[in-house]
Amino acid sequence: MSASRPGGSECSEVAARLKGRFLGSMVEKAMLSEYTTFRIGGPADLLVFPKGIGDLARLLQAIADTGCRWMAMGNGSNLLFSDRGFRGVVVVLGRGLSRIKKNNKHEVYVEAGCSMKRFLSWVEEAGLGGLEDLAGIPGTMGGAARMNAGAMGTSMGDLVSELSIMGEKDGEVYCGLYDRERVGFGYRSTGIRDNEIIYIVKLQLEKRGRTEVRERRERVLGWRRRHQPLEYPSAGSVFKNPPGISAGEVIERCGLKGARSGMAQVSEKHANFIVNLGGATASDVRELIVRVKEVVREREGIELEEEIKIVGDREGEGREA
Numbered sequence: 586m587s588a589s590r591p592g593g594s595e596c597s598e599v600a601a602r603l604k605g606r607f608l609g610s611m612v613e614k615a616m617l618s619e620y621t622t623f624r625i626g627g628p629a630d631l632l633v634f635p636k637g638i639g640d641l642a643r644l645l646q647a648i649a650d651t652g653c654r655w656m657a658m659g660n661g662s663n664l665l666f667s668d669r670g671f672r673g674v675v676v677v678l679g680r681g682l683s684r685i686k687k688n689n690k691h692e693v694y695v696e697a698g699c700s701m702k703r704f705l706s707w708v709e710e711a712g713l714g715g716l717e718d719l720a721g722i723p724g725t726m727g728g729a730a731r732m733n734a735g736a737m738g739t740s741m742g743d744l745v746s747e748l749s750i751m752g753e754k755d756g757e758v759y760c761g762l763y764d765r766e767r768v769g770f771g772y773r774s775t776g777i778r779d780n781e782i783i784y785i786v787k788l789q790l791e792k793r794g795r796t797e798v799r800e801r802r803e804r805v806l807g808w809r810r811r812h813q814p815l816e817y818p819s820a821g822s823v824f825k826n827p828p829g830i831s832a833g834e835v836i837e838r839c840g841l842k843g844a845r846s847g848m849a850q851v852s853e854k855h856a857n858f859i860v861n862l863g864g865a866t867a868s869d870v871r872e873l874i875v876r877v878k879e880v881v882r883e884r885e886g887i888e889l890e891e892e893i894k895i896v897g898d899r900e901g902e903g904r905e906a
């Protein structure tokens with residue numbers, strides 16, 4: 586995200602420049618709570634849904650020309666937007682870029698807006714596997730690649746061989762092909778910069794029987810239903826696991842399950858989830874995050890680090906704001 590740059594009127598200029606030469610859609614002053622799995626977040630100046638790669642290029646050029654602040658979003662399943670929202674353009678790929686193409690026996694290209702769910706069904710049909718452990722992650726393939734999402738010992742970075750990215754810097758739009766080394770996959774992190782957006786993910790998968798893949802996928806989904814509070818809005822695990830231990834275990838050991846701030850609660854079912862009981866604000870969640878970190882630091886001497894991305898303008902934010 587290009588944080589130091591302006592939003593506001595520059596966003597109207599972006600919208601104006603795209604008029605008549607954009608296939609996708611745009612919403613001004615869109616409430617981000619309607620586009621995130623946490624159901625939290627104030628308005629974004631402009632939410633844009635490009636319909637294809639040409640659209641994305643035109644959009645980034647308009648952003649580069651106006652110097653408007655912007656960020657990428659997939660399905661908003663790892664994001665906590667502030668109650669004041671986001672001054673700038675949010676580029677959402679979760680609708681218009683979702684084609685999948687098999688290149689050879691093992692190699693698949695997928696556009697970044699394709700959901701993990703749809704991609705896993707597609708590869709299962711194609712008799713390919715390797716990513717089943719990520720079943721149930723409610724994000725897009727681009728968001729999963731950017732976060733190096735993972736579960737049960739498998740991460741996106743184990744199977745991604747290349748990312749196509751577009752970026753915007755100093756008024757110029759650039760494209761790049763990043764191999765694994767350049768992507769720099771780490772624990773729930775990559776070296777993809779905030780002024781860059783992934784538009785195609787290339788993966789090397791393994792030949793597997795459909796039944797084997799389906800059974801594994803269903804086992805993983807069953808595990809999630811039993812262990813995760815899927816009945817409430819959330820952004821998944823809030824904290825990264827400290828070395829050698831699960832963050833959920835540490836938080837539970839500190840007696841924090843069920844702790845509340847406003848309508849945000851440390852889940853009773855999985856202590857590393859903060860759930861929105863209905864009408865929680867971003868400040869509720871942030872207050873709870875601060876409290877959990879303090880208690881864990883005092884009692885366990887462990888410094889928890891957020892896995893979720895906290896974004897947006899906070900000035901004057903609060904329940905009454």
Ligand SMILES: Cc1cc2nc3c(=O)[nH]c(=O)nc-3n(C[C@H](O)[C@H](O)[C@H](O)COP(=O)(O)OP(=O)(O)OC[C@H]3O[C@@H](n4cnc5c(N)ncnc54)[C@H](O)[C@@H]3O)c2cc1C
Nearest residue numbers: 657659660661662663724725727728729734735782783821
């Ligand atoms: C119930 C639940 C369970 C979850 N379980 C897991 C789990 O097991 N493992 C796990 O790792 N995560 C999990 N998550 C978190 C989340 O689903 C993943 O991180 C997911 O990969 C995020 O994808 P997204 O498309 O929603 O990204 P978003 O939340 O929209 O964005 C996340 C970050 O990626 C950036 N981004 C998004 N798309 C792009 C793009 N195309 N190019 C560049 N940057 C981009 C955004 O700017 C942001 O910084 C869970 C979340 C929920 C709600």
